[in-house]
Amino acid sequence: MIGDQEHRTHLIQHQVMPHKHSHKLAKFYYATSELVQKAIETALQARVSWERVPLKDKFDMWLKAADLMAGKYRQDLNATTMLGQSKTIIQAEIDSAAELIDFLRFNALYAKEGTKWQPRSPEPNVTVNKLRLRGLEGFVAAISPFNFTAIGGNLAYTPAMMGNVVLWKPSDTAILSNFTIYKIMREAGVPGGVVSFIPSDGPVFGDTVTKSPHLAAINFTGSVPTFQRLWAQVGENLPNMRNFPRLVGECGGKNYHLVHPSADVTSVVNGTIRSAFEYCGQKCSACSRAYFPESLWPEIKEKLLSVQKELKVGDVREPDSFMSAVIDAKAFKRITGYIEHAKASSKTSIIAGGKYDDRSWLTAATEALKDSAGNFYINDKSTGSVVAQQPFGGARLSGTNDKAGGLQYALRWTSPQAIKQTMVPLTDIKYPYMV
Incomplete structure (x- = not known):
């Protein structure tokens, strides 16, 4: 979807159910590099009129969209996420309904509050100082992942809310849920030229947008190598660009649980399993490493094995399924590679925690590990971040x-401009002390 026009190409693709590969859930088309370029031109034309729309009106559109998602389209979002991304009932509700709605409502609230600030004008009769929040000059390329429907909506539409025009490249394995968001936002009043929906081959999209002199920003969630490649491409093309593009990236983490000997074993086991197994560990915040003290390992191991046996892996439409299939063959190959590596390795060991006082250990650990993660949770699992x-x-x-x-x-997607308006003429070239 570019502007108000639907495009179909010879590059036909299908999204299948991860838990039932024979079921083709959606048919879609890759954009050619020429269509990506057309989307850039369409966005630049739309930017002129979109910037003229008052921020208050944009906020109202986002709140209307949130209401549509909370009511009329809530189960459409949940169903397309369950079937397309193989999320269980609760995981889909947390993601495609609750978190997405929260993103829209809280981002509008925060933007409204953040735009109230103005610089001081100590002598308003002489000088008035103002701050104008403009959209970025050019277009924003939003590249979203499969694992959270809400992330797709946030990456594409938060920059748009602040006056930007966006080219949205959704993940091939989240096409249906992401297109549902696109349609809801159109119904809420967002013009077609403001956000173009552009499924495409990653390198084709990346090469085209990073070569454009009008690239204002990339808003990305995905793998480290992909973000590094995009950053390098922007750097190579920087001499031809009108701005220094803003690069915002959220990449796959290697999150850890560090367990102290004083920890409650049941909480440790439940928290670790839920963090590691929720959505098959396909979350930005999923636990991929756990460090257990040697003194607790026998009890932890026993409980881990016991709880693991109770968890059902099955179709997401079965309410008692704890998790389902991983997203695609590429993920399956990567994960089974880890398993085979573990089987072949002779270097398996348990790493014990440090010896600290129980009244000071958490404080010491929080300080010592402050640079280790963007989000740091104490006495809790590493998943489950809530908007606001x-x-x-x-x-x-x-x-x-x-x-x-x-x-x-939301303010990250603005380009602040300081404005000074002098109210009296400058009648003398000399400074006051020279008189």
Whole structure:
């Protein structure tokens, strides 16, 4: 979808159910590089009129969309996420309904509050100072992942809310749920030229947008290598660009659980299993490493094995399924590779925690590990960030840590301009002390 026009190409693709490969859920078309370029031109034309729409009116559109998602289209979002991305009932509700709605409502609220601030004008009769929040000059390329429907909506539409025009490349394995978002936002009043929906081959899309002199920003969630490649491509093309593009990235983490000897074993086991197994570990915040103290390992091991046997892997339409299939063959190959590596390795060991006082250990660990993660949870699992409660963002090579769901995220997509208006003429070239 480019502007108000639907395009079909010879590059036909299908989204299948991850838990039933024979079921083709959606048919879609890859955009050619020429169509991506057409989308850039359409966006630049739409930017002129979109910037003229008052922020208040944009906020109202986003709140209307949130209401549509909370009511009329709630189960459409849940169903397309369950079947297309193989999420269980509760995981789909948490993601495609609750979190997506929260993104829209809280981002509008935070943007409204954030735009109230103005610089001081100590002598308003002489000088009036103002701050105008403009959209970025050019277009934003939003590249979203499969694992959260809400992330797709946030990556594409938060920049748009702040006056930007967006080219949205959704994941091939989340096409149907993401297109549902696109249609809802159109119904809420967002013009077609503001956000173009462009399924496409990753390198084709990346090469085209990073070569454009009008690229204003990339809003990305995905793998570290992909983000590194995009960053390098932007760097190579920087001499031809009108701006320094803004790069915002959330990448796959290697999250850890660090367990102290004083920990409650049941909580440790339940938290670790839920963090590691929720949505088959296909979450930005999923636990992929756990460090257990040697003194607790026998009890932890026993409980881990006991709980694991109770968990059902099955079709997401069966209410008692704890998790279902991984997203696609590429993920399956990667994960089974880890398993085979573990089988072949002779270097397996248990790493014990440090020896600290129980009244000071958490404080010491929090301080010592402050640079290790963008989000840091104490006495809790590493998944389950809630919009407006735990703004989410990965640090180090896990991302640029821009805290989606927090106050500063919407403002990240503005280009502040300081305005000074002098109210009296300058009648003398000399400074006052020279008189």
